[in-house]
Amino acid sequence: MSGFLASIGLPEIVAGLIVLALNAYVLMGGADFGGGVWDLLAGGPRRKEQREHIASSIAPIWEANHVWLIIVVVMLFTAFPIVYATLATVLHIPLLVMLVGIVLRGSAFVFRSYGGEKYGGRRGWGLAFAVASTVTPILLGVIIGAVASGDVAAAAARVGHASFVDVFVIPWLAPFPIAVGLFALALFAFLAAVYLALGATDPELQNDFRRRALGAAAVVFVLAIIALLVARSGAPIVAEGVTGAPWAIALHLCTGAAAVTAILALWTRRYGLARIAAAGQVSFILWGWVLAQYPFVIPPALTIRQAAAPPVTLELLLIGLAAGAAILIPSLRYLFKTFAPAAK
Amino acid sequence: MSDLFAARSQMALSLGFHIIFAEIGIALPLLMVIAEWRWRRTGDAVYLQLAKRWAKGSAILFAVGAVSGTVLSFELGLLWPKFMQFAGAIVGLPFSLEGFAFFTEAIFLGVYLYGWDRISPRAHLAAGLIVAASGAASAVFVVMVNAWMNTPAGVVLDAGTITGIDPIAGMFNPSTVQQALHMLLAAYAATGLAVAGIHAAILLRRPALPFHRHALIVALAVGAPAAILQPLSGDLSARTVARWQPVKLAALEAQFETERGAPLRIGGWPDADARQTKFALEIPSGLSLAAFHDPNAEVKGLSAFPRDAWPPLLPVHFGFQIMVALGTAMAVVSLWAAVVAVRRRDVAGSVWLLRALAVVAPFGFIATEAGWTVTEVGRQPWVVQGILRTADAVTPMPGLIVPLLVFTALYFLLGAIVIALVAGMVRETA
Ligand code: HDD
Ligand code: HEM
Ligand code: HEM
Numbered sequence: 001m002s003g004f005l006a007s008i009g010l011p012e013i014v015a016g017l018i019v020l021a022l023n024a025y026v027l028m029g030g031a032d033f034g035g036g037v038w039d040l041l042a043g044g045p046r047r048k049e050q051r052e053h054i055a056s057s058i059a060p061i062w063e064a065n066h067v068w069l070i071i072v073v074v075m076l077f078t079a080f081p082i083v084y085a086t087l088a089t090v091l092h093i094p095l096l097v098m099l100v101g102i103v104l105r106g107s108a109f110v111f112r113s114y115g116g117e118k119y120g121g122r123r124g125w126g127l128a129f130a131v132a133s134t135v136t137p138i139l140l141g142v143i144i145g146a147v148a149s150g151d152v153a154a155a156a157a158r159v160g161h162a163s164f165v166d167v168f169v170i171p172w173l174a175p176f177p178i179a180v181g182l183f184a185l186a187l188f189a190f191l192a193a194v195y196l197a198l199g200a201t202d203p204e205l206q207n208d209f210r211r212r213a214l215g216a217a218a219v220v221f222v223l224a225i226i227a228l229l230v231a232r233s234g235a236p237i238v239a240e241g242v243t244g245a246p247w248a249i250a251l252h253l254c255t256g257a258a259a260v261t262a263i264l265a266l267w268t269r270r271y272g273l274a275r276i277a278a279a280g281q282v283s284f285i286l287w288g289w290v291l292a293q294y295p296f297v298i299p300p301a302l303t304i305r306q307a308a309a310p311p312v313t314l315e316l317l318l319i320g321l322a323a324g325a326a327i328l329i330p331s332l333r334y335l336f337k338t339f340a341p342a343a344k
Numbered sequence: 345m346s347d348l349f350a351a352r353s354q355m356a357l358s359l360g361f362h363i364i365f366a367e368i369g370i371a372l373p374l375l376m377v378i379a380e381w382r383w384r385r386t387g388d389a390v391y392l393q394l395a396k397r398w399a400k401g402s403a404i405l406f407a408v409g410a411v412s413g414t415v416l417s418f419e420l421g422l423l424w425p426k427f428m429q430f431a432g433a434i435v436g437l438p439f440s441l442e443g444f445a446f447f448t449e450a451i452f453l454g455v456y457l458y459g460w461d462r463i464s465p466r467a468h469l470a471a472g473l474i475v476a477a478s479g480a481a482s483a484v485f486v487v488m489v490n491a492w493m494n495t496p497a498g499v500v501l502d503a504g505t506i507t508g509i510d511p512i513a514g515m516f517n518p519s520t521v522q523q524a525l526h527m528l529l530a531a532y533a534a535t536g537l538a539v540a541g542i543h544a545a546i547l548l549r550r551p552a553l554p555f556h557r558h559a560l561i562v563a564l565a566v567g568a569p570a571a572i573l574q575p576l577s578g579d580l581s582a583r584t585v586a587r588w589q590p591v592k593l594a595a596l597e598a599q600f601e602t603e604r605g606a607p608l609r610i611g612g613w614p615d616a617d618a619r620q621t622k623f624a625l626e627i628p629s630g631l632s633l634a635a636f637h638d639p640n641a642e643v644k645g646l647s648a649f650p651r652d653a654w655p656p657l658l659p660v661h662f663g664f665q666i667m668v669a670l671g672t673a674m675a676v677v678s679l680w681a682a683v684v685a686v687r688r689r690d691v692a693g694s695v696w697l698l699r700a701l702a703v704v705a706p707f708g709f710i711a712t713e714a715g716w717t718v719t720e721v722g723r724q725p726w727v728v729q730g731i732l733r734t735a736d737a738v739t740p741m742p743g744l745i746v747p748l749l750v751f752t753a754l755y756f757l758l759g760a761i762v763i764a765l766v767a768g769m770v771r772e773t774a
Contacts, residue, residue, distance in 0.1 A: 078436020
């Protein structure tokens with residue numbers, strides 16, 4: 001432990017902040033994508049009400065939630081330019097598909113709410129929104145899985161020496177990244193169902209999302225096991241970190257406790273608690289991945305230290321972040337307070 | 345099509361698409377806030393209606409601006425990984441600050457759009473003002489990056505590798521102030537006059553509608569001053585280019601020979617092989633005067649530089665001519681409107697002024713595209729002037745024609761829908 005603490009310096013702090021921003025994106029933007037999944041899967045007698053509840057919950061906040069992704073990207077290319085360049089080169093294809101998903105999701109959602117029905121039909125846009133919301137998280141997971149697998153680093157070293165497929169396709173079109181992609185999708189859907197249950201005013205509607213949340217929790221569990229099994233061969237470094245490292249047990253216990261709490265809270269209809277527990281569960285999983293590959297950013301080639309920009313950039317970035325946070329945090333609180341679901 | 349060319353085309357397409365939404369995203373919130381403020385001051389419900397309309401427009405355009413901007417922040421790496429690897433540590437800082445400006449903008453746009461009955465009138469107006477201010481701030485930050493690409497500062501190079509950096513000096517490079525000013529004015533002029541032109545066209549057919557009279561006046565209040573100032577700011581930009589990027593100046597003026605008392609050319613066809621510009625109307629000593637404020641100043645011609653350092657001449661020269669021609673027209677019409685207003689005549693009552701406004705409506709956006717063509721193509725073959733060549737920055741990923749086609753199709757679809765939606769909104773009021 002003391003060795004770990006001694007290894008913390010400016011680059012590690014900035015890397016931690018990037019993960020924190022990614023954490024925020026996953027909790028907020030991820031849930032918006034999850035909402036799109038439930039739009040796609042809306043059904044039963046209250047299908048229309050479900051879709052309306054999803055739309056009105058997302059509308060005021062999705063843009064702000066989306067910006068977390070941009071913050072992650074700009075911090076990454078400021079503080080770790082070579083990481084950004086490597087990912088953008090080797091993972092060009094999944095990033096591109098993810099971008100198309102992001103474009104379609106955002107624009108379809110707005111077009112649907114602002115009179116786009118004349119061009120393509122309200123349901124047409126709804127469908128584009130829902131499908132894009134489903135595809136994008138899978139790709140986000142695939143990208144994370146590819147990094148964790150260690151194959152991105154290997155491919156980057158072979159650019160120009162190996163075939164197109166070996167460099168630009170195999171690193172991400174593999175069992176482990178795909179398992180992580182599906183896992184990410186299930187997690188986002190789970191988060192969204194929990195938030196939507198909390199926000200629903202009609203008890204029947206609330207129950208719809210409660211049942212969906214419980215179902216999603218079961219899927220998350222199954223997919224987690226699958227991902228872990230695939231990781232043994234598909235992502236050895238991370239698998240070893242997740243199972244072998246001294247802190248791993250503690251983190252597993254936290255994740256498990258959060259998951260159980262979330263399910264119990266849903267079961268007993270304590271939605272406020274369920275939201276906190278679900279958010280905790282997802283965050284623990286994310287940090288579990290990060291710690292498992294520490295100190296690598298792109299295992300097994302680039303460590304945080306090796307990839308970091310010069311200290312002057314990191315220092316200025318931290319100052320900029322502090323100033324930005326001083327504006328942002330109160331603004332975000334104001335946003336969420338203004339549009340908080342009516343307490344009950 | 346070579347991969348390099350596909351990458352350049354995709355970058356140009358994405359930026360050319362994004363900049364339209366960015367300009368509207370900078371200026372439309374200002375119109376919306378002014379309309380709301382007039383409503384609160386006068387109680388005239390037409391202003392409220394107007395504010396709500398413009399807010400709705402802002403929501404649609406902002407969303408498309410946000411998604412196309414997200415695409416850009418990834419594309420920088422997807423297409424130019426070596427540029428980002430090289431420059432990330434320097435230009436990352438303004439990009440990060442821009443990120444915070446976006447954040448503030450997105451938060452308060454949400455508050456503004458959905459908070460009409462949830463927060464106090466004062467808080468609502470303040471939210472709108474914050475949206476307008478943070479839009480302008482994000483433009484300034486991102487233009488800092490582009491200015492750095494044109495006149496890089498804050499890097500110490502030793503045989504091609506960076507040995508020291510100063511990101512603050514990079515942010516405040518010799519082009520920053522001029523380019524940021526010119527960009528902001530462009531956003532207000534283009535959006536203001538476009539909105540004014542749309543309402544002028546409707547007023548020509550239905551002169552009595554108060555909604556469109558109010559809209560015209562608010563839009564002109566923002567667009568006309570900016571359009572009048574724009575040529576002055578352009579002169580500042582041109583002098584900066586003359587000092588720091590002499591090849592670019594020579595290309596945009598189609599000046600082949602180095603000479604004192606160089607003429608200003610209007611029109612003309614630069615012939616790179618014959619090294620002369622044909623069919624131009626030449627104003628003696630005009631260029632020396634414009635670029636250096638001295639009729640006898642020496643202007644470096646293209647011949648003073650090796651041929652492979654020349655940017656493509658036709659797009660740069662014509663881009664510049666188009667921008668200046670359209671900018672002059674916009675400034676003249678704006679001055680005319682200003683004269684009418686100062687004489688306390690009814691701006692909405694002059695049929696000829698309304699016609700002129702309707703004609704110049706699209707000019708600002710066309711001038712913007714032309715201006716960026718001048719800046720970006722004029723910097724070729726460099727992505728970072730004098731330091732990194734575009735050809736060395738491109739990704740090794742082959743088959744770049746595919747993403748180019750995907751994004752072309754996507755942007756055409758989005759563009760068509762946005763136009764249809766906005767046209768639908770305008771028709772509802774006409
Ligand atoms: C409404 C739009 C608009 C209008 C009316 C004008 N411009 Fe412009 N111009 C732009 C919009 C623009 C721009 C798109 O915003 C650019 C691209 C980069 C920049 O900083 O601004 C630009 C660039 C740009 C540059 C290149 C700067 C560089 O490469 O660093 C010059 C020399 C001028 N302009 C000069 C002028 C002059 C002399 C104008 C006289 C009327 C003028 N512009 C009108
Ligand atoms: C601050 C903002 C901008 C940045 C950081 C930026 C960055 C870049 C980069 C990295 C390239 C590729 C390398 C090159 O060809 O030089 C490029 C090219 C280009 N950009 Fe920009 N750009 C910005 C603004 C714009 C805008 C708003 C436009 C609007 C039309 C634009 C138009 C172009 C064009 C036409 C090219 C292709 C030039 C050529 O290859 O001949 N740029 N830009
Ligand atoms: C001179 C050129 C540019 C200007 C003036 C500009 C300005 C703006 C503005 C005002 C917005 C707010 C959204 C809106 O109101 O529509 C925006 C959005 C955005 N821009 Fe640009 N931009 C430029 C070029 C770029 C470039 C080169 C990038 C690439 C990194 C970029 C990235 C973004 C991103 C990521 C967003 C979305 C922010 C959000 O989600 O709210 N922009 N831009």
